[in-house]
Amino acid sequence: MKRKLVVYLAGLLTVLGLGFGQAQFSDVPAGHWAKEAVERIAACGLITGFPDGTFRGNQNLTRYQAALIFQRLLNEIQQGGECVRGSGNGQGQGGLSEEDLTVIRNAVQELAAELAALGVRVSALEDNAATKDDIARLEAAIEELKAMRAQPEPAPGMDEAALADLADRVEAASVAADTALAQAQVLAERLDAVEGDVAALKTQIEADADSIRALNELAVLLNQDVLSLQDRVTAVEKQLAQLGEVDFEAFANREDVAAIQEFATALRADLVRLADRVSALDARVSGLDQRLSQVEGTRPSLTGSVTLRYGYNYTEGANYDIRRLYPNVWDDYTWDANDNGQTVDDADFNNGGDNRARVITTFTVARTPGSTAGFNFQEARIQLRWTQDGAPRLEDALPTVGFTQNVASGIPQVMVVSVKGNIDGQPFSIAYNRFNAFRFTNYFMSNADPNYTAGLGRGVKVDFSATKAPFSPTYTVVFGGTGDSNFVVGGNPSGVRDYFGIRSTVNLLGLTAGVNYAEYNVRDALNSGRAGFALDLNGKLFGLLGLEAEYVATKPVSVANWDFSNPNAVDQASVIKLSTSLGPVSIEANARAIDPQFKESGYNANNAGLSIDFQTSRDNKRPYDDDTRGFGVKGTLNLGFVSLTGQIDRNTDFFGTAASTQNTLAVDVNVPLFAGFSLAGFYYNVTDAGGALLPSGAVLDLDSKYGGRLSHDGKAANALIKDLNLFAEYRFIETTAAGDYDRTDLLFGAKYEGKIGPFGITPLIFFDSAGGSSSGSELKFGAQIKTDPFNLGFINPGFEGAYVSRSSNIGGASRGETYWYAGVSFSNFFFNGGTLAVKYASYSGTGLNAAAPTLGVEDHLYDHTTGYIYSDNTGAVNFTLTGLLVTYRYAGVGLDYHMGNLNTGGTDNRSYGFRISYSFSW
Structure with missing residues (x-):
């Protein structure tokens, strides 16, 4: 069909060109190779040129212009115009036959559709690749082709314009391909220049990243252009194959056609080479992109703080503890759970001089591993601390093989050294820490008490998750030594206690099973160390039955055999907890047996748990104290409108002594009411072996009592009064x-x-009216007020203050506490973002114990459920502590100045101090 299309269209143009005058255009020079064709189609009225009398032969033909030409051609054919009538068709008529007209109409419509699609594709390529120089070279090539070719008279039914048009299109495609190839070569040269200077790339990561993204986008465009050119060459070859059936000898010789075919073959080869170059460019860009990502993934950082402080009190040992005046201001105690690092700056002026210069820096290099094969580094960190006190004191210096101590006041200390990464995709970490924190189980190898700094021993902790091994076990290894001359175990003069432990866990059926082994103080010359093992389970079996179980057994290294029947040879601790929920019912049960040798008392020689925690209470994650044996069951029924909880517990000492028996029965009922109110009832009964009531339970911490409580939750969604909490x-x-x-x-x-x-206002009140054997009353009331900063233009002040008073005479013991403060702060003071604050505070007590007025867990200053403020221990001490604190904060810099007085028994004991600190993060 396409062969007929060419034949009929060529014949039609020849017919239309006979017997008409020639139109003249000012920009078609005489002798131009297309002048005759231009004049013929202009004479037929198919093209009229532009209003200025020009033809503009080098200008692209738009689809609108093509549509207009074809419309004029169809009208001429349909109406039998002079162009058609003046031609012969070999049939003795002045026009075309009806059959010829039908064929031509169909051919023209098909050709118009193909020309429209081809025109869009050619225009897109020419927009990307063609320039005026390209067009000039194209015209020169066409002139050369015309000069080389003979000019025979076209045969009927064919015009050389078709071949010329084909040559034009092939040449344009060649120019576009050459341009694309040149662009690819330029890009390759630019890529070589970028790749050759990796150092410059690292310093200009952002700019080069943009360049790489641009190269990627350009490579995509080049691929698209190559695919488009390949499609066009395929179409040209297909058309050449169809045209091969036409007898070109009538208007062109075979050498011309062969030359065009040879040119098309060469063009396709160039396109293949260009595609290869583009593919190679893509590969190089991808490699460079990956290397750039690795460079960008490496992130060094430096953080830390510098602190200089000076303080003094005029009475050695006086209990200043100024934290009671300025809660959470002067106390700089911090605990870093990520590093397990610790910094303490609790300047309380209790022990004479309080002078210190301290610098803490942490340098970190982190990167994103580019692979999971082999060893992959992820993060390295080192933290250094330098401390210079006003008076020499025993400090731990750089770690040595034996973890011994040195008198190292002012010597830099290595606080943390850690490395993280993965081995074949399995994460690991290795860390040395001045305060090595770890916890194997609740009762075995626990060294994670942040409230006691001297008890935390330095050491190394290694963690590895073997995710590709069967059951995906995890491993933890710890070793190191604790050292403090204040604690000497068994006559060990060095006071150094070494430790080693290993723990492994696996996950089975929803449970985490752990196996543990450890040694403690085995290097002691007096052979007072211990060794032991522990087994533990935690989790939910099949997702239904909650299980916590632990068994610990340790023995002195001086005991040769594991004689479990001898309580003096082997010390044991076992705890098991079971829990389950079935709809509104939940049940918990426990059984425990803890040897008295597991008592946490610092560096007790009988430290059966090999734990270094100093704190002795169940607050330290131990659910039960030492020297305990018993069981308990707790059940809860929650029906929505009412919740009922019942609990029974039986406990004795570890050896089951009847005199230590405690039986506990506890019942709680909670009924949600309306508007944030709820009603609770309780009955707690603690008895001895004979059934006599006891004041409190040692295991559950429950007093023997019963009663009811009505409360309102100000944070409830349906609260009657938002932000109001109350109870009776x-x-x-x-x-x-x-x-x-x-x-x-x-x-x-x-x-x-x-x-x-x-x-912002926070009023509070607490009242207790006691009767019976401890008659009396207790009243605590007060309020705290804070304002937002007031914008007064040149200054932005904010005000705050508080007053809390407590008095009690229950049981005939008169006690009282009063606290108040007033302060003003100025935001954006001197610098934008700077804050200046001035606070004056006073705290006084009557009838309190001398050692009692300390902060810590007894901080109930704004607690409306407890009667006391800081201390409730009865004594005969009356005191008043006052102080003025001035602070300034700006851009990580902190300035603090304190001036205070402690009056005890009419005697003034003054203290003062200042501190300069700076926290940085680079």
């Missing part, structure tokens, strides 16, 4: 072990935490 409780308490619930209490407490405009 009436109870009977056993205090004398007489079995008669000898004390009655009526308690009430409320606290509102709201805001009215720029004022």
